[in-house]
Amino acid sequence: MAEMTVEERIHEAIEQLTSAERRAARGLLANYPMLGLAPVAEFAKQAGASPATVLRFIARLGFRSYPDFQRALRDELQARTQSPLQRSRNRPRQESGNFLTAFAAQLAANISATASRIPQAEFDSACRRLADTRRACHLAGGRFTDALAAYMEAHLRLVRPGVRRLDGRMAARVDQLLDVKAGDTAILFDMRRYDPEMLDTVKLMRDRRAFVVLITDEWISPAARFAKVVLPCRVSIDRTWDANTAMFALVEALIARTTELAWPTASQRISANE
Numbered sequence: 225m226a227e228m229t230v231e232e233r234i235h236e237a238i239e240q241l242t243s244a245e246r247r248a249a250r251g252l253l254a255n256y257p258m259l260g261l262a263p264v265a266e267f268a269k270q271a272g273a274s275p276a277t278v279l280r281f282i283a284r285l286g287f288r289s290y291p292d293f294q295r296a297l298r299d300e301l302q303a304r305t306q307s308p309l310q311r312s313r314n315r316p317r318q319e320s321g322n323f324l325t326a327f328a329a330q331l332a333a334n335i336s337a338t339a340s341r342i343p344q345a346e347f348d349s350a351c352r353r354l355a356d357t358r359r360a361c362h363l364a365g366g367r368f369t370d371a372l373a374a375y376m377e378a379h380l381r382l383v384r385p386g387v388r389r390l391d392g393r394m395a396a397r398v399d400q401l402l403d404v405k406a407g408d409t410a411i412l413f414d415m416r417r418y419d420p421e422m423l424d425t426v427k428l429m430r431d432r433r434a435f436v437v438l439i440t441d442e443w444i445s446p447a448a449r450f451a452k453v454v455l456p457c458r459v460s461i462d463r464t465w466d467a468n469t470a471m472f473a474l475v476e477a478l479i480a481r482t483t484e485l486a487w488p489t490a491s492q493r494i495s496a497n498e
Contacts, residue, residue: 228442229442230285231448232442233286234253235343235456237284241281245277245284247271248267248277250271253448253449256449257297260293264279327461330461334459334460334461337458337470338456338457339473341456342474346453346455347455347477350478352485353435354485355384355485355486357486357489359408360386360387360404361386361388361409362404362410362429362434363376363387363388363389363390363410364410365414366413366414366421368468369414372439372471374389376478377389379479379483383482383483383489383494384482384489384493385489385493390425394421394424394425401432404429404434408434408435410426410429410435410437412426414439414440414445415459415471416445418447423445423446423447427450435453436450436452436453437451437453439475441456441457441458441460442456442459444456
């Protein structure tokens with residue numbers, strides 16, 4: 225099983241950090257990962273913390289030294305930007321035996337890792353927002369994840385009112401964003417290699433004061449710095465293509481829990497549809 229990324233470690237540890245260490249964590253998340261590649265004194269200055277606090281923060285994440293921490297960030301940067309062609313060059317030889325069984329085992333491991341590494345508080349927060357029918361819900365995805373946004377939209381429209389998926393064209397999406405109101409909920413998907421237009425969308429959502437839930441991969445999209453809730457999913461399976469199976473499983477879990485929380489409204493809408 226692949227090790228957690230630095231950003232995953234931060235999200236897992238954030239509730240146990242001191243207030244000073246949280247300043248260091250938030251400073252890094254706001255300029256991730258570039259701030260972590262700077263000298264420790266510069267990191268501390270930009271984050272509004274002392275160098276000693278930064279080093280304690282790094283230790284809380286499980287790193288023995290600042291160079292070890294920076295090495296992990298550089299490895300993440302390399303992994304983030306790998307294309308399918310680059311990944312295929314590193315792919316192991318064709319395994320003997322049942323390919324489908326081995327592949328399914330990898331997918332199952334990704335689902336298990338995703339479920340264990342998403343903080344319950346983050347998942348619950350996303351579900352409560354989705355179940356609040358007073359707030360409109362907006363969804364958008366990228367080249368491969370827009371299908372997940374469409375799948376989620378189709379279910380949520382049966383469960384609650386005020387659900388819509390944003391247009392895939394940025395020009396049309398900007399027009400739709402004019403209707404986003406403060407307090408609305410946005411469910412956005414972004415996985416490597418990250419979509420610059422999704423980053424623009426998240427920034428615009430933040431400017432409209434929407435509550436953004438970002439569903440992303442284990443390297444975590446740059447859009448995370450503008451999201452209220454970040455739900456990272458394990459997608460790597462050491463093959464040419466990343467696998468969205470864990471992301472799909474998370475979507476189904478969000479739909480199931482939201483339906484339960486919004487059952488008074490959901491039951492009436494489902495009954496009327498039937």
